[in-house]
Amino acid sequence: MEGQLDNVLHYINGQFVEGVAGKSFANVNPATNEVINKVAEGFEEDVALAVAAAREAFDHGPWRTMSVKERLEYIVRIADLIDENAEEVSELESLDTGLPISQTRKQAARAAENFRFYAQMVNSRLVGETYQVENSFVNYTVHKPLGVAGLITPWNAPFMLSTWKVAPALATGNTCVLKPAEWSPLTANKLAQIIDEAGLPKGVFNVVHGFGETAGAALVAHPGVQLISFTGETKTGSEIMKNGANTLKRYSMELGGKSPAIIFPDADLEKALDAVVWGIFSFNGERCTANSRLFVHHSIMDWFVSALKERVDQIVVGDPMDPDTEVGPLIHRKHWQTVMNYIQTAREEGTEVVSGTVPAEFEKGNYIAPTLLLNCTNNMRVAQEEIFGPVLAVIPFESEEEVIRMANDVIYGLAAYVWTSNIKRAHRIAQAIDSGMVWINSQNVRDLRTPFGGSKYSGIGREGGHYSFEFYTEPQVIHVAIGDHPIPRFGTKTKKS
Incomplete structure (x- = not known):
């Protein structure tokens, strides 16, 4: 304009x-x-x-x-x-x-x-x-x-x-x-x-x-x-x-969220990858239902992390008015500083920080490149606290019981995402997770007829429909x-x- x-x-x-x-x-x-x-x-x-x-x-x-x-x-x-x-x-x-x-x-x-x-x-x-x-x-x-x-x-x-x-x-x-x-x-x-x-x-x-x-x-x-x-x-x-x-x-x-996405080896991994990348990096990561914690089964961790790195490197960071831009600047300099502080905290907690790039011509703006936090554990601050930016904490898991425990071991309970071709397991895990909403084999898509809201520190009440x-x-x-x-x-x- x-x-x-x-x-x-x-x-x-x-x-x-x-x-x-x-x-x-x-x-x-x-x-x-x-x-x-x-x-x-x-x-x-x-x-x-x-x-x-x-x-x-x-x-x-x-x-x-x-x-x-x-x-x-x-x-x-x-x-x-x-x-x-x-x-x-x-x-x-x-x-x-x-x-x-x-x-x-x-x-x-x-x-x-x-x-x-x-x-x-x-x-x-x-x-x-x-x-x-x-x-x-x-x-x-x-x-x-x-x-x-x-x-x-x-x-x-x-x-x-x-x-x-x-x-x-x-x-x-x-x-x-x-x-x-x-x-x-x-x-x-x-x-x-x-x-x-x-x-x-x-x-x-x-x-x-x-x-x-x-x-x-x-x-x-x-x-x-x-x-x-x-x-x-x-x-x-x-x-x-x-x-x-x-x-x-x-x-x-x-209210806030720290929503888990859980990826099992039998999932459609390409679709899961698309959904995870979109879920955390669209909206500049400033989305309450963003899948900001990614739980990946240990047997597919190497493939999934490699694919994530490749995607992060290809995401277009730029002018929000450009139709080709996929990630723009964060809302305000204060929020930019908050997210940057969390990335520094992740380094101090021992994670491997992998980021894309912000073109030099945008240095005056509140830009943060899409960022992966690898080698995370669920008890780290960056896995427990809402960052509200283009930052994804990646956490391995071994068993269904372990991932349910970790998914619920957080104060928030807004959304969750489960990826598996075992439909019995999908329903079992969805109902075991403490959250207001769960998507199975899907990204965050809304049906206006359904109730929207969270449990625990993620909210009170439901709106929608x-x-x-x-x-x-x-x-x-x-x-x-x-x-x-x-x-x-x-x-x-x-x-x-």
């Missing part, structure tokens, strides 16, 4: 506005570390205005009381506008995050699908149940929106992950306040422009930019917010739950008397003197 972009403003009550304090912060291009534009910095006062607008829209506006058909027409309209603006969205995402344009184009398409999917799900699956008690009662349930949803999104795949939350929140009749990650504000601003163009009633959708410690904390603590959906690192998720404890909010937490309704709606049961049934009588006896 050419030229200086306009500064990013908050979107509150149907208007793009400066922050109350009049402050802003710089948004930086990760490929060059040059300033792209300025972003309005939100504080408690801005959050209060956004929540008040969302509260008013929910309590007194038409959003939750309009017909489902009319509300879902807005949702589909948003999807259509995303499609119309898909190329701009993709370019903004690549510029802002360093993700290769070939990958952000797919994310824009997925974002539009999120809205269409939830329009369909509300029509087909947001249904109640009826319980008849002989000829006396009919009891039935309805699903009602809760109110204001606080949506806090991460900087990796920010546009798609924002729509992953906004779509079900709005489709079910809630209003919302979105707090995007401060390192990737551009596509959240574009989403606000799209929703504004779609003509939603004012206050239904709001965006407050800023930092987690200020804007995010204020959103979490606000008593007018009933729901907090957060995607991000585990430590931040824990802090969010502490900050919101006094207001008894409902939480959905999709009709499972999102458990979070974004409140079931209410209504009891209707239909027969002549006795009612206990109180206050009819004569008091003793």
Whole structure:
């Protein structure tokens, strides 16, 4: 994209506005570390205005009381506008995050699908149940929106992950306040422009930019917010739950991961190799479900490591706007330093570090070449802690029992991948692994109908499909008397003197 972009403003009550304090912060291009534009910095006062607008829209506006058909027409309209603006969205995402344009184009398409999917799900699956008690009662349930949803999104795949939350929140009749990650504000601003163009009633959708410690904390603590959906690192998720404890909010937490990929000798090794390389090095390694721990059976370790080295050397590192680029820069210099520190830690722990190359012309950016950590053991820091970069820890195993133990010997439990042609073993291992999701003989592919989330320190709750309704709606049961049934009588006896 050419030229200086306009500064990013908050979107509150149907208007793009400066922050109350009049402050802003710089948004930086990760490929060059040059300033792209300025972003309005939100504080408690801005959050209060956004929540008040969302509260008013929910309590007194038409959003939750309009017909489902009319509300879902807005949702589909948003999807259509995303499609119309898909190329701009993709370019903004690549510029802002360093993700290769070939990958952000797919994310824009997925974002539009999120809205269409939830329009369909509300029509087909947001249904109640009826319980008849002989000829006396009919009891039935309805699903009602809760109110204001606080949506806090991460900087990796920010546009798609924002729509992953906004779509079900709005489709079910809630209003919302979105707090995007401060390192990737551009596509959240574009989403606000799209929703504004779609003509939603004012206050239904709001965006407050800023930092987690200020804007995010204020959103979490606000008593007018009933729901907090957060995607991000585990430590931040824990802090969010502490900050919101006094207001008894409902939480959905999709947190960190250190997901294992397990390769047995009888697997289709070429496909497994493709999946492993894609799973850790696409998205610049900044993917929560990345297979960052690779367990390879000792009998095929030499072949697999040799093949990995060859692939790593061939991965194209470069300008995220170049369609041929496979790995771009990391999101921010601070994160770049964190990942570099882990690579140094790996050396100190005794691993063999094998890296690809970053072309010299990209030295000003936050580039880290795809990296293998060989001769790892599962107790090393680099095998236990989430690195969130293009870094793969390779660990040998001997037996099924050993690899299950090592796969589970970590605080996280988001995803796992099993490669074997023995289908009984595949199911056995998949069910033995402590994780929210397991892929057998496949890379990470998503089915929007299925629940997404993790166990242990990887999260709380599930979103996706009709499972999102458990979070974004409140079931209410209504009891209707239909027969002549006795009612206990109180206050009819004569008091003793």
